[in-house]
Amino acid sequence: MAAEVAAQPVNGTATGSRARWKHMDTLLSRPGAYTDEDDFAPGSVPIGNIEQSRILVIGAGGLGCEILKNLALSGFKHIDVIDMDTIDFLFREKDVGKAKASVAAEFVMKRCPGCVITPYAGKIQDKDEDYYMQFNLVICGLDSIEARRWINATLVGMVDMENPDSLKPLIDGGTEGFKGQSRVIFPTMTSCIECQLDMHAPRAAVPLCTLATIPRQPQHCIEWAHIIKWEEERKDLVLDTDDPEHITWLYQKALGRAKEFKIEGVTYSMTQGVVKNIIPAIASTNAIVAASCCNEAFKIVTSAASFLGTPGENNYMLYTGDASIYTYTFEHQKKDDCPVCGNLPKDLFVNPESTLGELVEGLAERPEAQLKKPNLRTEEKTLYYSSPASLEESTRPNLKRKISEMLADGEEFAVSDPAFEINFRFIARYA
Template sequence: MSVAVEAPPAANGASSSSPQYPDQYYYVDQILDRPGPRTDEAFSAGDPVKSFLREQCKILVIGAGGLGCEILANLALMGFKDIHVIDMDTIDISNLNRQFLFRPKDVGQPKATVAAEFIMKRVPGVKVTPYYGKIQDKDDDYYMQFNIVICGLDSVEARRWINATLVNLVDPENPESLKPLIDGGTEGFKGQSRVIFPTISSCYECSLDMLNKPTAFPICTIANTPRLPEHCIEWASVLEWPKVHADKKMDTDDPEHISWLYKVASKRAKEFKIEGVTWQLTQGVVKNIIPAIASTNAIIAASCCNEAFKIATTAAPFLNNYWMLIGTDGVYSYTFEHEKKSDCPVCGGETMDVEVGKGWTIERLIEWLTENQKIQIKKPSLSLGTKPIYFQAPPQLEESTRPNLEKKVHELIPEGGEVTVTASTLPFTLTLRLAFV
């Protein structure tokens, strides 16, 4: 059986003997030229929406790696014409299998620049402005110029930074200051995309406790009842390496060290009839590498760009507000509304109440802050009002506050006292109200 499909009209000027290519935006126009059952009330079909998408909308892509390459290509093909991209990395040969805007000749070049040039060459009429550097190099004025920001990052730190920056940018008097943030992330066969309207919907910081902790295997399983190839590798690296090499530190970048671990783990696996220990897996386990999967990147990037398109055109309601994809056992996906937290240090405005052990020292409190899933702050500095409790930097202040580390928390901070926590990596401060238990 054959299905008749109406051929798209040829682009202007195409003669009957040349191939019949449709206009570049023919298929996108099918969505924009008429309202559908789910279009927003604000949607005005035809030229106004096309003109906004193609002439006015300025979109920023953060990251030009696995997700970023896909995102840039999708946006360009959808009709976004003023695209900016930031990435601080250069191209490595190991990127080429999935970061498809790059070729062997590009190795060593900045990702942002090469990606921008590739897109402009391939999709006529699109302008991509690259910036090779860190997102932290740019100020509020820079971020104010965009209508939408999309992140395709592999760093929690960078996401926290851009999230807090966009939340701080919001001025209730100026609706233009509200920049929708679309965040995509992948980890092996899993991924998620989400839409954040800073100060209005749940922000990145609100969901910090959803991040996976790195997998740790119980030591008794590793030592006595291994079932997985990973258990054998952990046995070799955690138990056997220190036994055999005493003080010599394992270097996970040294191929000879990995080969030694591989040999020892393979022997162990054979004893327990476990299959699957390979050199690559050994390296992956000890370096904590989760393989990047090109198809996961493609799905998540498609979802992010779909949301950008819907926000820019109002052609359909956008995601509210979190979509997750799990491809490890079959394919499962789920959409839910992640709720805003009233005590979110970035968008909540309320002080976070925390319970602290009576006997805790300041050092213990700092350790707890770095381990806490909801806070996850590296190298925090603490103060009570204007009084420094402990500062990580500058060196003189660190030295003068260091004796406080051994003191009990309740000696320095009263019950109900509000402690200000800062860290150089985060563009916000956290206020904790302490209760002793």
């Protein structure tokens, strides 16, 4: 029905506008089974409130494009979209090489006249807090955990208790084959993405000996370039998995490795997928999760129905489609020791006889941290820095020292990573 209504001509008159959004006016002018009488009065929220809201969509891939289309068909007229990737397949042949954000914005605006979508081809880290402050809410359709963690920390850090407008709801959608999730986060009020990081288990690691000596699959060649060659040849540079130049360098190294061992199948697309841990998308899953995200956006802006993320209520929806169809909605609890929205350090049980190097390696595997290049320090001294190279070299001898020599039982230490604006606080507990 939405597609049929959207196809009606828009003549700029009040009559034309009402005709186009008749289904929305009908929905907003009637009480529903799930409306909150305290927050919603039928007829009090005109379609103009939706048209005036400004929405930011992060990601213009399979999920992001669905989100853009749904928002446009739901009456949102001021949308911005960020994506740093260019098109190398799918879409149309004439679009290859163009920025995904620009192509997606142009196509949706053509299909939905009156909707203005402003694209930005670049990284979310390019924008400052003033940029994010102008939106009513943010919707993520990302394939990167790292990017989610960055925008989550940024939105939490923007909150000023004396300025209610500084709180920007974050709607996050994600898909993995036949599975997906949508969640609503009210920064500082409900659990954030960092609170929920343990929902994303670290991927299984390939033994270094396999990568270094006997690769058998194209993925092994890519991981060799990613884990070994980058450290050998470009360790002074922090790997940015969203930078096309970095991915191209890894692809070329992996392709040379594959030829050496007569392994076929290494492509630029595969290199990007392995390094960023991208799982192929299924269109129907994208459609379901995008619909959920946009429904939540509509409900938040209009209060027409209860939405995920209301403090103290369900904020996380899981969808599973690999065995029939199953959805489950629950409340993910806010954590007091969350490094982003909490204020308490987390206990970390360690063997005092193990080495600092073992602790550093273990941080990458911990579900609540998942750090690739951790930097460790106490209030008084630096324990180890993965980067820059000068600090790594000077602190490298500490990796062989016992934890008992570096950290006292009950001592607090901080862990950071160049990829995130996050400082993890831990208290060493001898075990």
